[in-house]
Amino acid sequence: MTSTPLISVRRVSKRYPGVLALEDISLEVAPGELLAIVGENGAGKSTLMKILSGVITEYEGEISLRGQTVRFRGTRDAERLGISIIHQELNLVEQLSAAANIFLGRELRTPWGLLDQAAMDQGAAELLDQLECLIDPRAAVRQLRVGDQQLIEIAKALSLETGILIMDEPTSALTESEVARLFRVIDRLRARGVTVLYISHKLDEVFRLADRIAVLRDGRLVEILDRRQTDARAVTHLMVGREIEETDLSSPRQPGEPVLEVEHLWLPWPGHARGWRLEDISFSLRRGEILGIAGLMGAGRTELLECLFGASADRPAGRIRLDGQEVLFQHPAEARQAGVALVTEDRKRLGLFDRMSVGQNITLCTLDRSLRHGLLSRRREDQRAALIVEQLGVKTSSVNAPITSLSGGNQQKAIIGRWLLTQPKILLLDDPTRGIDVGAKAELYRLMDQLCRQGLGIIITSSELPELLALCDRILVLCEGRQTGEFARAEATEHRIMEAATMRRAMANVSLDCERFS
Amino acid sequence: MKSSPGGDSTGLISRLARQHSNELGLLAAIVVVVAITTTFSDAYREKPLQNVQEILRQTALLGVFSLGAAIVIISGGIDLSSGSVIAFSGSVCAAIMLALAPVDDAGNPMTRNLGSGVFAIAIAGTLLTGFLIGTLHAWLITVVGLPPFVATLASLVGLRSLARVFVQEVNSSLTVTGKTTQIYVNDETFNRLGATWWIPLGIFLVLSLLSWVLMSRTVVGRHLYAMGGNEAAARLSGIRTDQLKWLAYCLGAMTASIAGILYTAEVGTANPQVQGRGYELNAIAAAVVGGCSLQGGVGLVSGTMLGVLFLRVVIDSVAKMVKVGADDYEGIIVGFLVVLAVAFNELRQARRGGGKQFFPGRLGATVIGILSLLTGALATIIVGKNAGFALFLISLVGLGLIGFAERRAAARRTAGPDSQLP
Numbered sequence: 001m002t003s004t005p006l007i008s009v010r011r012v013s014k015r016y017p018g019v020l021a022l023e024d025i026s027l028e029v030a031p032g033e034l035l036a037i038v039g040e041n042g043a044g045k046s047t048l049m050k051i052l053s054g055v056i057t058e059y060e061g062e063i064s065l066r067g068q069t070v071r072f073r074g075t076r077d078a079e080r081l082g083i084s085i086i087h088q089e090l091n092l093v094e095q096l097s098a099a100a101n102i103f104l105g106r107e108l109r110t111p112w113g114l115l116d117q118a119a120m121d122q123g124a125a126e127l128l129d130q131l132e133c134l135i136d137p138r139a140a141v142r143q144l145r146v147g148d149q150q151l152i153e154i155a156k157a158l159s160l161e162t163g164i165l166i167m168d169e170p171t172s173a174l175t176e177s178e179v180a181r182l183f184r185v186i187d188r189l190r191a192r193g194v195t196v197l198y199i200s201h202k203l204d205e206v207f208r209l210a211d212r213i214a215v216l217r218d219g220r221l222v223e224i225l226d227r228r229q230t231d232a233r234a235v236t237h238l239m240v241g242r243e244i245e246e247t248d249l250s251s252p253r254q255p256g257e258p259v260l261e262v263e264h265l266w267l268p269w270p271g272h273a274r275g276w277r278l279e280d281i282s283f284s285l286r287r288g289e290i291l292g293i294a295g296l297m298g299a300g301r302t303e304l305l306e307c308l309f310g311a312s313a314d315r316p317a318g319r320i321r322l323d324g325q326e327v328l329f330q331h332p333a334e335a336r337q338a339g340v341a342l343v344t345e346d347r348k349r350l351g352l353f354d355r356m357s358v359g360q361n362i363t364l365c366t367l368d369r370s371l372r373h374g375l376l377s378r379r380r381e382d383q384r385a386a387l388i389v390e391q392l393g394v395k396t397s398s399v400n401a402p403i404t405s406l407s408g409g410n411q412q413k414a415i416i417g418r419w420l421l422t423q424p425k426i427l428l429l430d431d432p433t434r435g436i437d438v439g440a441k442a443e444l445y446r447l448m449d450q451l452c453r454q455g456l457g458i459i460i461t462s463s464e465l466p467e468l469l470a471l472c473d474r475i476l477v478l479c480e481g482r483q484t485g486e487f488a489r490a491e492a493t494e495h496r497i498m499e500a501a502t503m504r505r506a507m508a509n510v511s512l513d514c515e516r517f518s
Numbered sequence: 519m520k521s522s523p524g525g526d527s528t529g530l531i532s533r534l535a536r537q538h539s540n541e542l543g544l545l546a547a548i549v550v551v552v553a554i555t556t557t558f559s560d561a562y563r564e565k566p567l568q569n570v571q572e573i574l575r576q577t578a579l580l581g582v583f584s585l586g587a588a589i590v591i592i593s594g595g596i597d598l599s600s601g602s603v604i605a606f607s608g609s610v611c612a613a614i615m616l617a618l619a620p621v622d623d624a625g626n627p628m629t630r631n632l633g634s635g636v637f638a639i640a641i642a643g644t645l646l647t648g649f650l651i652g653t654l655h656a657w658l659i660t661v662v663g664l665p666p667f668v669a670t671l672a673s674l675v676g677l678r679s680l681a682r683v684f685v686q687e688v689n690s691s692l693t694v695t696g697k698t699t700q701i702y703v704n705d706e707t708f709n710r711l712g713a714t715w716w717i718p719l720g721i722f723l724v725l726s727l728l729s730w731v732l733m734s735r736t737v738v739g740r741h742l743y744a745m746g747g748n749e750a751a752a753r754l755s756g757i758r759t760d761q762l763k764w765l766a767y768c769l770g771a772m773t774a775s776i777a778g779i780l781y782t783a784e785v786g787t788a789n790p791q792v793q794g795r796g797y798e799l800n801a802i803a804a805a806v807v808g809g810c811s812l813q814g815g816v817g818l819v820s821g822t823m824l825g826v827l828f829l830r831v832v833i834d835s836v837a838k839m840v841k842v843g844a845d846d847y848e849g850i851i852v853g854f855l856v857v858l859a860v861a862f863n864e865l866r867q868a869r870r871g872g873g874k875q876f877f878p879g880r881l882g883a884t885v886i887g888i889l890s891l892l893t894g895a896l897a898t899i900i901v902g903k904n905a906g907f908a909l910f911l912i913s914l915v916g917l918g919l920i921g922f923a924e925r926r927a928a929a930r931r932t933a934g935p936d937s938q939l940p
Binding site (some may be wrong): 007042058309311331332333334335336337342344349351352353354357360364365367368371374376400418 | 533562595731736737740741742743747749750752753754755756757758769815816
């Protein structure tokens with residue numbers, strides 16, 4: 001490290017009512033380095049970055065930039081000093097063009113004071129070109145892929161002559177090839193001397209990119225490690241404050257008779273060149289079996305689960321048999337009735353009722369079993385909720401606590417509990433561990449294993465392959481709506497699955513060389 | 519790990535107080551307003567019983583369709599049509615009575631003494647009208663895909679006009695008076711339905727009880743809250759959201775139909791030109807003041823009841839103090855209370871979140887001027903020129919001081935002791 005740090009954070013704390021989000025953080029960032037910030041959900045990573053980028057303006061402690069104390073009054077102050085942040089949820093105006101977004105708030109103007117569209121389009125094209133982003137700067141942002149949208153944010157940061165770029169979980173929605181492109185962009189930025197603060201859950205990325213790794217836990221800085229002198233295991237240990245016991249899911253399960261059979265399932269895609277979201281999918285699921293569905297973004301994983309649950313926008317064609325009986329659900333209500341449960345991908349948007357309590361979230365699908373004389377009995381409802389809270393180990397002060405007071409992992413347990421109360425025959429889990437911290441993930445794995453051993457058939461999708469490899473008895477691979485592979489547990493490897501998921505197309509140079517972490 | 523249902527008993531009272539802080543606040547506000555009015559006006563002291571009855575009757579009339587508005591709002595929608603539904607339903611009710619009334623020698627229907635059978639048919643027909651209107655709304659929203667705002671806006675505009683045409687047609691075909699714009703129903707029993715204080719009140723209380731049971735104690739009610747809170751998640755939980763919307767909009771329209779009957783009964787006239795005009799906003803305002811969130815998923819029947827009562831108490835209080843032309847002030851009061859109720863909630867959250875500036879920057883400075891002018895103008899109209907000018911100055915200085923203090927506090931918070939921006 002050089003003698004004068006670029007950023008120096010001294011004793012910064014952030015208090016929310018009842019919560020200490022950050023406690024006495026001090027750290028320094030050297031010019032040009034890439035500092036990764038890791039920690040479980042709620043460790044305070046994002047809060048710290050929001051303070052550094054002027055999003056949060058009230059905190060204790062002080063921050064200095066190039067030796068001078070600064071106190072931002074908003075993101076504009078931070079931007080003026082060359083700090084840009086790329087949030088997990090992108091900050092783009094979807095209806096506007098890429099160029100308009102890049103120059104938003106700093107529009108170029110002609111001498112007459114009108115918008116200089118041509119100059120902005122050209123400037124945007126140049127910036128995007130540097131980022132290997134081959135899109136039309138005039139294209140509306142909402143028509144672009146998430147990976148390209150993210151590059152627009154980076155282009156915006158570049159146009160501000162950013163010296164410090166903060167990235168909050170940038171790869172969470174990217175395909176492998178987009179991740180590879182992003183990493184190349186980051187390398188190029190660093191070659192220009194840009195300092196990067198990189199927040200991530202994914203330790204393989206962190207070890208691929210970082211010079212140093214700062215570990216946060218419960219709002220405190222645990223340690224800053226040199227990447228070359230540590231390994232994923234040590235970092236995980238610091239993140240959770242305890243060794244994750246290796247989840248023992250290896251003892252073989254004994255799948256029973258088939259509970260779900262899918263034959264030649266087609267899902268139309270009106271108005272799209274491909275014509276089909278899903279093409280000719282056939283598979284079966286046995287009782288007491290976990291079937292994984294692997295595939296990149298847009299491969300059709302979510303669409304497949306929606307078909308099985310009667311929630312797809314268009315009607316699928318083909319044959320679905322549940323317990324030998326042919327079914328074609330028109331509405332999720334019918335699927336629920338028949339014993340199918342779906343835990344949705346986007347918990348906050350599609351799963352959670354954030355104005356309701358933990359208990360109300362759990363009992364929502366089975367309220368008719370809490371009736372007394374035809375009316376809801378608060379006592380019965382609470383009892384049923386408490387049962388789930390205890391069985392699944394949902395950490396909450398009471399069933400009457402607001403659901404939003406729970407961590408992501410415990411919210412997910414409550415939602416799974418909601419569906420377990422419906423006594424389903426098959427449980428569909430769409431990327432259930434996304435945005436959940438390491439400790440809670442392990443608990444969810446154990447729960448799935450346990451449910452499976454009780455005879456439930458489970459289908460799970462995941463954006464993390466190691467997770468599927470550890471959990472599943474079989475893995476089905478989708479690529480652009482087609483079924484491109486099916487592997488039994490013994491023959492599944494990360495390499496073979498990726499090959500199927502990209503249909504043997506030349507894989508982008510994804511470096512999976514460092515230790516995978518699951 | 520603690521997971522006892524309901525928590526311990528000592529926490530029960532504080533939990534109830536927390537859950538119902540909005541209702542307790544409204545109750546306190548009602549008491550304060552009544553106390554102030556009693557102090558400054560003789561009316562309450564001289565004829566307390568009469569005043570209470572009149573306030574309760576007015577509360578009941580507004581309350582009936584505010585319940586429906588609240589249910590629609592809680593379910594995540596909005597119903598802008600109630601004012602016109604009131605007018606249309608009143609016309610339908612009166613028209614049915616007219617059609618079934620005996621005819622005198624000149625060929626005019628006599629509505630002075632109608633049988634209970636006529637009442638029953640008229641009321642049933644009107645409720646059916648409400649059901650049909652609600653169903654149409656639900657179809658427009660769930661099948662055609664119109665936003666609730668647009669679908670019910672169309673009814674707001676269309677139904678009143680339809681009612682006016684309808685009344686003229688009814689009059690020209692059933693009476694000898696020709697295309698007149700009002701239908702008169704002279705039956706005294708019918709008139710009492712809206713004018714005797716305890717009848718609307720009884721109807722309101724029964725409907726409130728039914729609404730409370732529906733929203734708090736049935737599966738359907740819980741599903742309405744769920745749909746209002748997160749519609750996509752509700753559908754994916756196997757809740758048939760389209761059917762729930764059908765129910766919600768039918769309740770919205772049918773409560774307005776009941777109100778339409780009562781308003782028509784009160785004056786013995788169906789007059790679609792003016793009846794219920796703008797009432798939809800009073801109902802929405804009552805629900806919002808009562809704690810319903812326009813985002814959906816939040817609100818209580820008890821809160822809505824108190825919201826209506828509060829609105830009527832304040833309107834009555836101002837009427838008692840202004841004495842002349844009090845009706846004209848109703849809109850000002852409702853508008854003011856809605857802003858105040860929502861701002862009050864913001865204020866409570868702001869206190870928790872640590873400081874919110876109400877008058878920031880140039881916008882804030884301009885608003886201080888606007889608010890002072892408003893206060894001054896109102897005081898001028900109500901009290902007199904000198905008082906108006908004095909109040910204008912007082913609010914200008916007062917709000918200016920608040921704005922100044924806010925700016926100081928904000929600067930202290932963000933600037934820090936030794937801040938500098940290079």
